[in-house]
Amino acid sequence: MAGDEGSSFSRDSMRFFGTVSASATHDLKNVLAVIQENAGLLEDLCRMAERGRPLESGRLMRLAVELQQQVRRGDRIVSAMNRFAHSVDEEPKALDAAGLLELLAVLSARFLAAKGLQLQTTPPAAPASLPACPFLLIRLLWSCLERAASLGCPAKILELAGESAGEGLAFRIRGFAPPSGAAAVFLSAAETRNLCTALGAALACPSGSGELVIRLPAASPRAITRDPREARDRAGEKT
Amino acid sequence: MTEKVLIVDDDEAFRRILAERMRNRQLEVQTASSAAEALELIEKETFDAVLLDLMMPEMDGIEALKRMLEKRPETQVIFLTGHPSVSRGVEAMKLGALDFIPKPVDVNELTEKIRQARAGRLLFVEKKNREKLKRLLGE
Structure with missing residues (x-):
């Protein structure tokens, strides 16, 4: 890989990390805002009780439930952010497809909601995993979701399903309006092409299926590196 | 007279609880998602203040502000955002927002802002009426 291409890949990686982090922290601010308003409402109710208005236990119970829900919501975001952060600093390992889909659902929720979309994920019927660099795989799936969202989603729902594919894994994205030559449309972005190279992944849009299939082969030297330059070196390719 | 407020936020829980706290302060509240x-x-309807989230699906707060002011130039918009950035704040104020407040908010401070918004809206309407009267009288 040429130096320019390598530094562009690093810049894209940094940009992606920034995008996801900013989105997650924004979501967390919203959670804190709701918790703050709940606490404020409790304070209001106490002050009103001091002035003689009776405290309703049912109302207090609903507030407690709301607080617990918001804490769970915040915990999901922080846990996802923590896993995402470790996707950069941990050595590549066997990735559980179901866990990856769950992580993507949390991380991309705000990004897709901003486009008026929801993501529905379907885990593989049986546990499926693959040794791969989690950061690159998250980036690849995100970039495909982003492109699919830009193509228009009539039902406002994007579906992302994972499945075993021989000894590898496959992910299917549905719910978007695929143009003709859809796979080429997805691969027109240099970032997506580089990520496919790094992971040894192949994209296809079988005609009439209305879906994008992302196939990852069984563990290959390519799949477990973070850097496409290293991936090509391992595969013995000339740059 | 009671101040009338419109809360615009895509977060249902935030919208609902803030509305209840505003009602506890004797404000008339409506919400939009x-x-x-x-x-x-x-x-x-006429609102004394619109509390507007900056980042929302489909149309963000800045675009919403522009359209609101086109429809009703007297609208007093207070941005509430979990994503405070100086540049977005400056942009909002330049476009005519009354204030730009980061979440979580202090409701008492916000209530005071809404009272200011009402005064600002009434002043704007009065000024427009005076201008209209002057034109009618040929001054």
Whole structure:
């Protein structure tokens, strides 16, 4: 890989990390805002009780439930952010497809909601995993979701399903309006092409299926590196 | 007279609880989950203040502000955002927002802002009426 291409890949990686982090922290601010308003409402109710208005236990119970829900919501975001952060600093390992889909659902929720979309994920019927660099795989799936969202989603729902594919894994994205030559449309972005190279992944849009299939082969030297330059070196390719 | 407020936020829990706290302070409150819904409401009704989330699906707060001011130039918009950035704040104020407040908010401070918004709206309407009267009188 040429130096320019390598530094562009690093810049894209940094940009992606920034995008996801900013989105997650924004979501967390919203959670804190709701918790703050709940606490404020409790304070209001106490002050009103001091002035003689009776405290309703049912109302207090609903507030407690709301607080617990918001804490769970915040915990999901922080846990996802923590896993995402470790996707950069941990050595590549066997990735559980179901866990990856769950992580993507949390991380991309705000990004897709901003486009008026929801993501529905379907885990593989049986546990499926693959040794791969989690950061690159998250980036690849995100970039495909982003492109699919830009193509228009009539039902406002994007579906992302994972499945075993021989000894590898496959992910299917549905719910978007695929143009003709859809796979080429997805691969027109240099970032997506580089990520496919790094992971040894192949994209296809079988005609009439209305879906994008992302196939990852069984563990290959390519799949477990973070850097496409290293991936090509391992595969013995000339740059 | 009671101040009338419109809360526009895509977060249902935030919208609902803030509305209840405002009602506890004797304000009249309506809510909208999107900018499009808010634009429909301000065409039908007059609000002393619109509390507007900056980042919302489909249409963000800045675009919503522009359209609100086109429809009703007297609209007093207070941005509430979990994503405070100086540049977005400056942009909002330049476009005519009354204030730009980061979440979580202090409701008492916000209530005071809404009272200021009402005064600002009434002043704007009065000024426009005076200008209209002057034109009618040929001054």
